[in-house]
Amino acid sequence: MLVEINDFLNNLIWGNILIYLLPILGIFFTVSSRFVQFRYFFKMFNILRDTVHDKDGHISSFQALMLSVAGRVGGGNIAGVAVAITLGGPGAVFWMWIIGLIGMSTSFFECSLAQLYKEKDKQDSCVYRGGPAYYATKALGQKWIGIIISVLLMITFGFAFNATQSFIISTSFASSFSVPTWVTGIGLTIIFGITIFGGIKRITKLSEVIVPIMALGYLLIAVVVISLNITEIPALFNLIVSEAFSPSSAISGGIGAVILQGAKRGMFSNEAGLGSTPNVAAVAYVAHPVQQGIVQSFSVFIDTIILCSCTAFIILLSGVYVPGAEGVQGVLLTQNALIEHIGPYGGYFVTIALLLFGFSSMLYNYYLAENSLNFFSKGNIPLFNIFRVVCILLIVWGSFQDLGSIFSFADLSMGLLAVINMIVIAILYKPVLRLIKGYDRQIKEGIKPVLRYNDYQEFKIDKQIWKEIVDNINDKRDKE
Template sequence: MELLTDLINLSSTFLYTYCLVFALLLCGLYFTIRTGFIQLRFLPSAFSVLMEKSHKEHISPFGALMISTASRVGIGNIVGVAVAIGSGGAGALFWMWVTAILGGASAFIESTLAQVYKRKDGSGYKGGPAYYIQSALGSRAFGIVFAISLILCFTYGFNGLQAYTLTSSFEIFVGSESYHNGQVTIYIGILLALLCAPFFFGSNKASAKITSVLVPIMAFGYLIVAFIIVALNLGSIPSIFADIFAKAFDFEAIFGGFAGSAIVIGIKRGLYSNEAGMGSAPNAAATAHTSHPAKQGMVQTLSVFIDTLIICSASAFIVLCSGEDLGGLAGMPLMQKVMQGHLGDIGLYFVSVAIVLFAFTSLIGNYFYAEINFKFITDSKIALQIFRVSAVVMVFIGAQLSLGLAWDLADVIMGIMALVNIIAILLLGHIAIKVLKDYEKQRKEGKNPTFKAEDVGIKNTQCW
């Protein structure tokens, strides 16, 4: 196990130090320029799209937003931010912001492509990078490579991490010795697996329904508590901002140890949190019923901003406002200690309940993505049932992981998947830009934009 942990840690360091940091930033910058800062220009339009109604048999734009947000908004926003600040310093938050702002353009491109090339799935829709890679690039093999990387990432990497973090939230209540030496993790793992099973074996509509209810309530409640804590520490805010920017551009420290610098840690945790450009959210975007693909692209950009610029920032300020001695703490115990310091036992219980609910909805959202890609590879119902069983088993296994192994395993698989998707959207980005121009043209004509693929010279679409 120690050898495996070292190998995965080494792979994570190499991948993020030499490849993914630069690929993500350059890809986001490229699409920001090509789309004319779409992630900022069309924010008001994104809010109006959320109000559009959908047929009762289809997932609405809001429902698709909540599925993607359920996967985005979770432990990355609370525990991930604490991990980032603990290992990369306050400057890591700045690079999380950069990842979100630039990544918003990448999120628009990938989600618009997913809408263009979505396919019918019974009474609803399915789609994502595997589908637009096959349809637009004409390579099923490349699509399968992406589908496999996503399945490994979300079913076995991310859901293992979600299960571990949810389980670790109970350590402070049962005591460290009892937690590590007893059977607490086994019992929690079994219970969690049993709770997830009905959703894994159920329908996508059920997943959309529970996440569309729970996610807004949880996010809103968490933000209220965060604002209260910040309001109680207003005097510290100017110095915190100064610290964030100073450490974000401390180049001597950055280049002295780039792999553990604020840049790498911030981008790594930012990507895990908002998933912009990674190829996951397009799987939810494709399920939405909308009149124009660009509309759902805008909605998914909004999801990136909600995730990182609002919720992650709230978590960061909670940590940075703390006067607690946090030495030796990491992950969930660190966040629990911080909240207890701010609000006493109420804070401890609140953040523990919040992370349990966030992690649980993320488990559901993550599996939703994985099943869509599993169906891309094969239509075998027997294989699907076996896969569902393996997903439930992984939830149990994840509850038994260690902190370092859980995060590094998720990071490595996430990085591989992101690189595959970045290559795909760079090759296909011109199609999404055509769709954007069509949307803008109709808006200027005073129309509620509707899309016909043949009008912009796009082929191989099934639903347009």
């Protein structure tokens, strides 16, 4: 009965609420900001290049970007896209692109808010904390909302998703290399434990190494596949667009199923609006909140437009996918498609990609949970250490447990988190529009933007934090 209730609520939230709420608010954010995700797109490269580091070792925009990409890029890029194509056909890829482009503005809004309302970590003055729990509490004055958000984040990402990632990685290695699941689980646990006990700085440093390798590696294999089938690319794009509006009879549910699958998998993969990425966006040391909004908007582009498309091309350019046919799906569909393109090594590549994608997601998931715990504990070290031990034990346990029911429950808690977060962002959209206007004004004045914190006092921001950041950055610029 509990499973049936959970399934009912999941279908209600994801299939009847979020499937409309996320695109509608995404369009609203896009229009009200005058298409901010496109206007600022190329500024992202300058922001990453000009990121200000100081001698105290604050976390940079690039490190925050890599950690957020570590979370967004995961099994959804390999298995989720395959499911979307299986159930929605090639046209689902088009709607996945649309939801990704719209979601870029949503990510911009929530991550700019996370920066605006961030606070200092109690244990390390060079580290910042923030996210939906923080901006809901500070801006709305409703701490109970922050508590609910923190609990949902901790349960979803810190416990359920990490244990499930451990199971996926371990079983994949058992299938490809005949390695016992418990051996893989122990290996994951050791590396995971060493990393998380080093705190957010060690997590970001490891992500800074892993993420570019995994993303570029996956992109490279997709380029190889496209090169081998270059003459078929125009026809493939034509197929994706035509099937988006006029799906073949083999796709049950018609155009509604195509849109639903594309939108749903896009939302699952890029996490725009779900309330997770703002926790990471808040840690970056930037001169203006809009800068991190721009960078995190680009993170959605990397995930959905680039890496999800890689999987879609690999599948659709192979002969493995047959519209309407019952057979392999999920990661096996991607794996079989790659084997057809480049031989048996394709299967091994997918397994290694899953390891890198999954482990980087585990680090990201842990940080979300740690940030949620910090909302309650405010730097209580013994409590943090107990929490870390629990997370480590769950990695071992998850390596040999089929956690389908737990994953389903986590989907429900994440859905609830997304609904709450989207409502909060919708209420707080005006501060973000003010931030955009202020940023644009300084660009027109020909200066590098910094937050003019005195202009935003009515929004209950921490003036002292921004005064320290802006003064420090201005001092460095004067010396340059």
